[in-house]
Amino acid sequence: MPIQEQAGIHVIESLDDFAEARVEAVGFIFHGSIPVVKGKGKVSSTTNLLHFARCARLEKIGDDETKIWFRSVRVAHKHLDEAVGDKRWKWCKYCEREITQRVLDEA
Numbered sequence: 835m836p837i838q839e840q841a842g843i844h845v846i847e848s849l850d851d852f853a854e855a856r857v858e859a860v861g862f863i864f865h866g867s868i869p870v871v872k873g874k875g876k877v878s879s880t881t882n883l884l885h886f887a888r889c890a891r892l893e894k895i896g897d898d899e900t901k902i903w904f905r906s907v908r909v910a911h912k913h914l915d916e917a918v919g920d921k922r923w924k925w926c927k928y929c930e931r932e933i934t935q936r937v938l939d940e941a
């Protein structure tokens with residue numbers, strides 16, 4: 835994952851990219867509809883969700899959704915609050931059960 839790796843953020847632009855991120859199962863993956871990515875700007879009722887990269891629910895997400903990989907929860911929260919809005923995204927309900935204070939403290 836070459837681009838922006840230092841920042842801990844990687845916009846997933848292809849299915850190969852997505853598959854790789856899932857195989858590595860490190861970090862977190864957001865999917866949804868956010869206006870910052872050109873050409874994918876239609877803001878719909880699509881749910882904006884953040885998952886652990888290993889979450890099985892990620893198999894079901896649409897090809898046309900924006901997908902972003904994050905190295906850490908901290909990076910993900912910051913980016914999503916800025917790019918999507920702090921009330922406009924949420925944790926996947928399955929992943930949410932796995933969140934512990936330890937996860938939230940990871941930097």
Ligand SMILES: [Zn+2]
Nearest residue numbers: 885889926929
């Ligand atoms: Zn999930």
